[in-house]
Amino acid sequence: MKPKGLKAFLLANPSVIFQKVIYSISLLSFIAISACQSGSGKNQANIALSNVPVLELQPKTIEVPKTYVCDLQAVQFVEVRAKVEGFVDRIYVDEGEYVKKGQPLFKLTSNEFNEMVNSANAKLMQANAEAKSTSLEVERLKILVDKKIISSSELELAKAKNAVSQSAILEAESMLKNAQTGLSYTTIKAPFDGIVDRIPHKTGSLVTAGDLLTNITDITEVFAYYKVTENEYLKYMRDKLVAEADTATIIDDTVNLILSDGEQYAFSGKLETMEADFEKGTGSIAFRVRFPNPDQLIKHGASGKIQMNSTLEGMFLIPQQSTFEIQDYSYVYILDKNNKVRVRSFVPIQRFGVYYVSDSFEPGDRIIYEGIQQLKDGMEIIPLEVTEDDAYDTLINSLQS
Incomplete structure (x- = not known):
């Protein structure tokens, strides 16, 4: 009997059987190699994840440093403004110059104020003369009344005129003082020792009362203002109260300043005071630190960062x-x-x-x-x-x- 189907086909075609065997061997070899490679990769992974x-x-x-952006201001900063109207007659100083308290800075035209002073002086002299005349009249009438030559009513009238003349003297003196004050305003002087800022009005410029002539800054010391949160404020105050209660504890309020170029300022500052209330919207409060500035390195309006050490x-x-x-x-x-x-x-x-x-x-x-x-x-x-x-x-x- 002849085999049928697939078996008959394979017997009739032995090359196909050989090919199938080769294919099976190849497949088994590939699986074995893949398994070995997989195992090798796993071992390599284990080696990579050891140690x-x-x-x-x-x-x-x-102790970690903490920084706060701060605003640096001069310990004294004053705007020098004209108090009266006039033309700038003379400028005695230059921008950036150091001046002493009471030193003249500007001179405004003063002819009008000189005339006012002269007029006030004349009125005062007139009032004094009238007062002297009425005073003599009172003395004369007093003698006549004592001798009963005239009635006392005339003496009372003379005394009243003398009182009017005395009040005229006071009025004239007041007018003179006002005129002299106005004249003094034409010479603007430095309110304290400091540095002259920019001078916007030059010689010949017309200025009115209130116009800015310059600023004077005293930068021998500077203030640094920086803001902290409410939580930081509470922590600072509690630590301060604890330290104050312990007399053996020394409160260290010194802080450092980092300038805008990233360099630390050579002098330490001292925390002095703080604002009275919190800023609406941000909930922060400003602290003030005073720094010495002997070299005048820091100018008014400069910026920097306050650096403080915080214990965590x-x-x-x-x-x-x-x-x-x-x-x-x-x-x-x-x-x-x-x-x-x-x-x-x-x-x-x-x-x-x-x-x-x-x-x-x-x-x-x-x-x-x-x-x-x-x-x-x-x-x-x-x-x-x-x-x-x-x-x-x-x-x-x-x-x-």
Whole structure:
């Protein structure tokens, strides 16, 4: 009997059987090689994820600098304005010149005021003469009344005229003082020792009462005004009250100033006072610090930053290289007790050198120190413990290289 179907076909075509065998052997070989490659890759992955640097976190008390944008103002700043109308006759100083208190700065035309003074003087002389005449008349009539030559009514009338003449003297003296005051306003003097600012009106310019002639600034010392939040204000006041209650505690109100070029100012300032109330809308309050300025390096209206040291307790220092961000949230890889990595979010309070300062951890938490790019949530690793000193030295060396 002849075989039928597929069996008959294969017996009739032995080459096909050979091809099938070769195909099966090739397929098995490919699967075996793939399995070996897969196993080799897994071993390579295990090697790559061994000795992953891990840092154990411990809480610390740290002094961190905090900066506030500040506005720098002269300890004295006065706008020098004209009090009377007139033409600028003379300018005695130049812009940027240092002047002493009472030193003449400007001279306005004074002819009109000189005439007013002369007129007031003439009226005063007339009033004095009339008063002297009425006074003599009173003395003369008094003698006649005593001798009963005239009635006392005439004496009373003379006394009344004398009183009128005395009041005329007072009025004339007042007019003279006003005229002299107006004349004095034509000479503008420095109100205190300071530096002359820009002079907008030149010789011959017409100025009216209230026009700005220049500014005088005293920058031997400067004030720095900066604003803090209500929470920062409350913390400062509570710390101050505690320190004042303890007589052994010395209150340190000194602060540092960073100028606009990033350099620290050579002199420390002292926190003096603060505003009376909080600013509406922002909820902030301004503090004032006084800085010496012997070299007059700082000018009125300059800008800078106040730098203060803030003590933070129970904080954890997280290396910035150990973190990554997703949509403005900060994350690290935490290593659990089974050496598996887990993604953990945390809230940085502020930066401190190459670290983030945070209180979102517990003592003994272990984070992946570096190599976070090759990790995934749930991976198991072989950790390599890194000490805090080694981590810090590594970070500093990387910044210097």
